[in-house]
Amino acid sequence: MDRDRDRDGRARSARPRDGLGRPLPYGAEGVPRQPEGLVRAPGETVREAQRLLDAGMPFHAHEVFEDAWKSGPGRERDLWQGLAQLAVGLTHAARGNAPGGARLLRRGAERVAGYAAGPGAATYGVDVAGVVAWARGLAARVETAGAAVPDAAAEAPRLLLSG
Helix, strand or coil, X not given: CCXXXXXXXXXXXXXCECCCCCECCCCCCCECCCCCCCCCCHHHHHHHHHHHHHCCCHHHHHXXXXXXXXXXXXXXXXXXXXXXXHHHHHHHHHCCCHHHHHHHHHHHHHHHHHHHHCCCCCCCCXXXXXXXXXXXXXXXXXXXXCCCCCCCCCCCCCCECCC
């Protein structure tokens, strides 16, 4: 069987996915996929990602942040990439991959914290200190021997200072 392709001929899996982004068998009922390549205002990016995180869909929130880093100004790349790493870290942890989840949570926390420390860094209301503390705390918990696999919706971070 040939690989699934998009309109431009690039390989793209058409298989449905669950809320954690895992591929399901063809014909199975999956969750709606995030459209790729959308350009959103920064506030809209954060709100949409929060909605997906709250719904237990961190893999899909990662895709929203990925669009922001690809379409936004280069000086904001670390903010959006760091937030995407946090979302994918939560995805891995919720899938039971504690080492990978913890590693991505820590890497994302460092990237976001480093970005916010830069001169003139716009964080668009993101609670940087809170998100960094959340990521480091979750990383430590998932690495604990015998720790339960976290529920993605229950562990979703609060991204906004007022949210």
